[in-house]
Amino acid sequence: MAEEQNLRDLKERMKLISDADPAQYHNDFSLRRYLKAFKTVDSAFQAILKTNKWRVEYGVAVLHENKELIEKYSNKARVLRHRDLVGRPIVYIPAKNHSTTDRNIDDLTKFIVYCLEEASKKCFEEVVDNLCIVFDLNNFTLSCMDYQVLKNLIWLLSRHYPERLGVCLIINAPVFFSGCWAVIKGWLDENTSGKVTFVNSEMDLCQYLIPDMLPTDM
Structure with a gap:
């Protein structure tokens, strides 16, 4: 199925950033949500990069x-x-x-x-x-x-x-x-x-x- 292939392709791209910074890792559920929202592997990946950058700059992890x-x-x-x-x-x-x-x-x-x-x-x-x-x-x-x-x-x-x-x-x-x-x-x-x-x-x-x-x- 195209959906599963897209997930595999997105996971491959995610390795580029998750290996460099494990804290940036998104699990399969998260990746599926991004794919559903942004339609293509490239758009989902770019959106994830922007979210990761925003989370760090905004201090999301320490808001609590x-x-x-x-x-x-x-x-x-x-x-x-x-x-x-x-x-x-x-x-x-x-x-x-x-x-x-x-x-x-x-x-x-x-x-x-x-x-x-x-x-x-x-x-x-x-x-x-x-x-x-x-x-x-x-x-x-x-x-x-x-x-x-x-x-x-x-x-x-x-x-x-x-x-x-x-x-x-x-x-x-x-x-x-x-x-x-x-x-x-x-x-x-x-x-x-x-x-x-x-x-x-x-x-x-x-x-x-x-x-x-x-x-x-x-």
Whole structure:
């Protein structure tokens, strides 16, 4: 199959960098995600090189040591202890706790990367290697709407965490959010927008996860 041949070819290219720096190694699951997202061996390899460079320059491996940052933004998002019904780690985001006037975009982006890293570490890749992101729009107001943060999240997912998003659930959305969504959807490719689901009832939510696992202390 072409898919398996592409994987073999990409693994051969990866030897060039993994032999020089073992820390740069991506396992087969990661390589498959890059191939799926970037289509060709050459494009996937170039994307991996860019991700490896970004991870070093951004200090991704040590973000968990920045306790001050994690504490500062701890009410913005949380990687839950529980998983969704197919085993995905869950990143829960209560949008009501966000305000465009009370955030440093660079620090908040680092916190987003920290959350993506922590969630990715929880993946049982042999079973499911993608994430469930839940945006809870309960008590959401327009002052909570931060387009730049969402652009950064979309960029991170597409460039450095390709195919990590399994499903994005938007719960408790107010009617006026449809206008916001029209803008956001324009930034997403068809594959990604197809992973976004608006959940309109607790019964619908039960198709994805157990509602009682969502935090009430944020």
